Amino acid sequence: MPFWLELIVSVFLLVGGVFLLVGSIGLARLPDIYTRLHAPTKATTLGLAGLLIASMLLFSWQNSTLSIHELLIALFLFITAPVSANMIAKTALHHRLPALERTQNQDLAAAARERLTPDAPKKKGKK
Amino acid sequence: MATPTGFKFFPMPIHSVLLFVVWLLMNNTLAAGHIFLALILSITIPWLLAGLQSAHPPIRKPWLAVRYSLMVIMDIVTANFEVALKVIGPMAKLQPGFIAVYLDISSDLGITLLASTVSLTPGTVSAEVSEDKKWLYIHALHLENEQALIDSIKQRYEKPLLEILGC
Numbered sequence: 252m253p254f255w256l257e258l259i260v261s262v263f264l265l266v267g268g269v270f271l272l273v274g275s276i277g278l279a280r281l282p283d284i285y286t287r288l289h290a291p292t293k294a295t296t297l298g299l300a301g302l303l304i305a306s307m308l309l310f311s312w313q314n315s316t317l318s319i320h321e322l323l324i325a326l327f328l329f330i331t332a333p334v335s336a337n338m339i340a341k342t343a344l345h346h347r348l349p350a351l352e353r354t355q356n357q358d359l360a361a362a363a364r365e366r367l368t369p370d371a372p373k374k375k376g377k378k
Numbered sequence: 379m380a381t382p383t384g385f386k387f388f389p390m391p392i393h394s395v396l397l398f399v400v401w402l403l404m405n406n407t408l409a410a411g412h413i414f415l416a417l418i419l420s421i422t423i424p425w426l427l428a429g430l431q432s433a434h435p436p437i438r439k440p441w442l443a444v445r446y447s448l449m450v451i452m453d454i455v456t457a458n459f460e461v462a463l464k465v466i467g468p469m470a471k472l473q474p475g476f477i478a479v480y481l482d483i484s485s486d487l488g489i490t491l492l493a494s495t496v497s498l499t500p501g502t503v504s505a506e507v508s509e510d511k512k513w514l515y516i517h518a519l520h521l522e523n524e525q526a527l528i529d530s531i532k533q534r535y536e537k538p539l540l541e542i543l544g545c
């Protein structure tokens with residue numbers, strides 16, 4: 252394998268690894284469940300993309316045929332990541348898990364829990 | 379949406395193509411045997427499952443859909459950098475918040491696509507849809523200008539989706 256290809260593959264592996272690490276750091280550091288959701292859904296998509304591109308390059312070279320079934324992993328990730336994030340957010344809302352105190356518009360969270368329109372609970376409150 | 383007559387043997391043409399491509403991708407080959415197997419699967423599976431199909435609007439502008447996907451992929455890359463910086467940066471500076479976005483898009487498919495896009499792009503995760511499907515609740519990691527965020531979601535993502543699906 253030529254040096255330049257090794258270099259490119261290593262760069263992609265490193266970039267991917269760094270983003271996966273950042274995603275995990277985010278999961279540990281962020282203060283409440285709603286903000287924690289952001290780290291694994293975002294940082295990992297690029298992290299995995301880096302690893303998959305590296306894998307595509309390496310195995311396309313090694314087997315001297317185009318290896319693109321890694322694209323399927325990316326496709327399934329794009330389908331499942333938002334859905335699982337959405338389900339976790341919903342569960343958190345219904346369990347009334349407290350959001351960080353300085354979270355803005357917490358009344359919207361209450362409306363979302365009951366699946367109401369956002370202005371409905373406010374009007375009730377005023378009456 | 380009723381299946382158009384004349385599509386008896388391919389009740390779900392898009393799904394057939396998708397199945398064909400995914401089968402070949404999964405086996406990572408273009409061997410004749412696998413192409414034959416993929417053909418059989420992509421014809422019989424949709425034929426068996428046609429009855430389970432739920433109605434959704436057809437894609438009106440396929441090219442816009444392709445451009446939209448590319449734009450979303452670019453946004454995902456920038457989203458990763460933004461979120462990564464915020465995750466490493468000081469926690470005390472974060473100003474998370476909820477927002478509600480009024481939906482002009484009405485089809486289930488459209489709302490699903492919009493909610494998924496929102497979850498994948500910069501600093502936002504969609505949390506819930508109101509029961510009348512008119513409001514999308516979103517949690518933002520760092521909320522500075524509520525109205526600007528709402529406008530950008532509507533302009534950048536909802537408008538092209540509305541054009542692609544027509545409702």
